[in-house]
Amino acid sequence: MEDSVTQDLGVDDLAEHSVIGRYRVVQRLGEGGMGVVHLALDRQGRAVALKVLRSLDHHDTAARARLRREVDALRRITSAHVATIIDADIDGPIPYVVTRWVPGPALDDVVDGHGPLAPKDLHRVAVGLASAIDAIHAAAVVHRDVKPANVLLLDGDPVLIDFGIAHLTDDVRLTSVGLVMGTPGYLAPEIIEGGQVTPATDWWGWAASLAYAASGRPPFGRGAMDAVLARVSRGDPDLDGVDPRLAPLLHAALSPRAGERPHRDEVVRALEVYAHGGDVTDVIRVRPAAP
Known part of the structure; x- marks a missing residue:
């Protein structure tokens, strides 16, 4: 050649x-x-x-x-x-x-075409994507753009792609531009408020991606960037269409205050309970709904 x-x-x-x-x-x-x-x-x-x-x-x-x-x-x-x-x-x-090469569709295309994921499929995506993020963080990398469009499904298992704005945790050159690089609605509130890029950035995107997969709707809506970022900062997700047994988990995982969010392992366990017909409130302590 x-x-x-x-x-x-x-x-x-x-x-x-x-x-x-x-x-x-x-x-x-x-x-x-x-x-x-x-x-x-x-x-x-x-x-x-x-x-x-x-x-x-x-x-x-x-x-x-x-x-x-x-x-x-x-x-x-x-x-x-x-x-x-x-x-x-x-x-x-x-x-x-x-x-x-990953010969599978993107998560957003699957949800747009077929509707929200079934409980067992949602749990499978959550586990696989959490494994990807753990591997990334173990390598001292923060992806910074975890979102449904960057998750491909290969026979139902997620594969994370596109490290175009990834951040090496020992590379200080990107910390000053963290606010402007990323996708509104999938950036953690602490980054929007001017905080540094940390692994929490990816876990927020993970939770927001799961909310999208469960509802078929962007968790903080569409429209002007300022409006989307304001909803993120307030912790005001749109969970219409989410199974009421699951909504408290996603609401808690998308809290604007990091200390109120359940640990990712708790989220995965709760999704497993949900996949088998249980109620997530039996597994996690949830925060009250925003007024």
Whole structure:
């Protein structure tokens, strides 16, 4: 395979069979703030996810630095529930990162198409995603953007993707911009209030993602960013459509005060009780509803 790329197309609109490094593009999968993701094949014919930095950012040292941090974060992590890194070229003319290919739909697509998850499926997602976050934190990384769109379901098991704004806990360069990097509605209130990036950021996103999966609705609504962030800060989630047996657990897990939130292990145990037809209030102590 030639180490070349089709010359008459921009990197942002690669044609099928274009070649980047050692990988041949099969199809475009999607795009985000940092790059365009393609399904590609390596020289052995194995499928991979190939993220290419946008062409406008090729000469942007800050964009390359962000991609390098993503690579540094991924190289620290080993987990079946994380789309781990395979290869990367940050310094070449076309910067890219290659990760494990996960042939499954995103959690938000599943919920949008089929409705809220059944209790046992919700528990399965909660356990698998918690395992991913534990592995990330054990590697001294904070994902910072745990949300349904970044959770792929492979035969019902979650795989966390997209470390584009991940934070290395020993990297102080990102602490000053924590407020502006992330997804409103899935950022912990303490971050919105100007606190530092900590593992609590990911556990808040985990709880908010579970609330979405249980209800089929963004837990803090849609609309203007200021309005969404204000609801997060108040601890005012929209849990309409959530089973009344489950709502107290999610309400507690989304408290704006970290000390009032049940521990993630308590949440997982309560979801298991719920999956078997029990009431979560038999397992956790819940806070009163906001006035």
